Amino acid sequence: MSIFVVALLPAATTASPALAGPSSTVERVSTAMAMAGVSPTADRAKVTADGSVSIDNLRPAVSLRAGTQTVRAEVQDAAAAGSSTGNGTRVYGDVARNTDFAITTPGPGTVQILAIMHRSSASNTQRYKLDLPAGAALTPVGGGYLITGSGGTVIGTVNEPWAKDAKGRHLPTRYEIDGTTLVQRTETAGAEYPIVADPRITIGLGVYLNMWGYELRATAIAYLAAGGAGLAVACATASRLPSPLNIIASIACTYVGSNAVKYLFRKAVDIYNSNQISDGTCYQIKLGNTGDRWKRVSASNC
Template sequence: MKKSVSSTAVGTAVLLAVLCGTAPVAVADEQDAVDVVAEASPGDIANAADVALLDGGPASLLIDGLSIEVPEDARDGLSISAGAGAVTIGLPFAAAAAEGDATAPGTATYDNGNETSSVVVVHESGSLQVATVIDDASAPTRYDYPIEVPSGASLQASDAGAVVVDAAGEVLGAFAAPWAKDAAGRDVPTRYEVDGNTLTQVVEHDAGYAYPIVADPVYTTSTVYISKATVKQMYQGMNGIGNVCTVLPVPYWVGIACSGFPGRQAVEQAYWQNKRIKVSYVSCGFNYCSYNTFSVVS
């Protein structure tokens, strides 16, 4: 099932959040997991994409040229374009999770069968959030996210958080520094641990904190590559060759070439040199000032 969502940035952010609770069970039972996330971070749910995920199967979305896959089976993980391939982010406790349930637009919830749920939120801006909602103080303090990376790439710890780098050392995407706060707004100690290609967020919660607790790192895709075949279509679209712009569906990068965009010079050069284009997303923290750069590569 293919869906398309428009936004203003190529970067795709992945927000990995953990909500931990020792509130009375009656309170937890009265709240849908998405509602818990909405209370902890209202802007995230308010900015969810207005699309129905898991509408009869896994969701495949195209956001600013990036592919995002939200699975029905949690064991399949979340797939996001990165470099010339994709990064797949596994969900905690996925082996025991029930099939995903879409309870609100742009969201999917997985019951992990251990008093926790994973809530995926796809934002209109192109960011992707994963929140773990935990119902009581006996919940785990460690949340493993196995990361599948493109061939030759690896997950590495960084001063700020963690990064996915390719064989040449170029950063394809990054996890921002983790943070965690309880329901009273107090900081909760949290950190990342990297073991191979598994990212673990440790949240040192206990009954001394007010629940639920929210821990929220961010993953941003930094680099994607436009193939030679797509470059050719973009060049044809810019120059009115072969009615490329009128053949539906028009691929994202071809579509923006048809309407004119800042990468025109790179397309012209790549077309005549038979090369690819590297698109790098530069984030200033806000959509209105974030931008993409286009460079020609072999």
């Protein structure tokens, strides 16, 4: 999975920090994240893929590989910029007018790209050039896209984006496709800077759902309380399911159909009934594989 995050910083009323120093860039990125109340950690029921990640040292760009499949995302028309690492984050100073970028890897197969705009004169539109595998295409789904291979198999996704300002308010944001470029536009009128927008992109030969033990336990209990095997589960009406089933189903339905979603619920009940759930342990199941089960994995997946 890879994640793009876009952040805008306010117009300065005093002299702004110099853009040249990598250490000051790291500090500005960290400040922007803190002010917007966003961290590079994933939300509940994190989706991961088994692709590998390679971050460019000189340009804000990243490649994700799974087997013979490669997806590359690069900030379009970005000037070459030196980078440094701070707190696990690689930063790129003064990439565009009043704009820094940063890339971090918050988990396995996961990348997060931050665009930091320091003044209102910086564009609120981010353009990411995508290089997809031969024959692959972007298929609209909800506010995002599926990345489908030449045979129609889903090899990744571009999840629906969101944006928040410094007060935690959600802002209107959307994707557009311009040729091979993914464009994100965020409406900033009336917002308080910094603004953080977070679309997500995944690629992998396998796509996995990850949950902490306490989340998995809650899912099993909710499924049983809602009727268990007799509960009707349909992706088209996933949002109507009781919480947290609605959240899990909505995430999983991005990748698989209704029967596969119901299967992962049943497997949650199986491990719950076996008394093998530890609240502080991360559990994982491969989406779309009806022979899989919830199993313990490294905490970094959650």
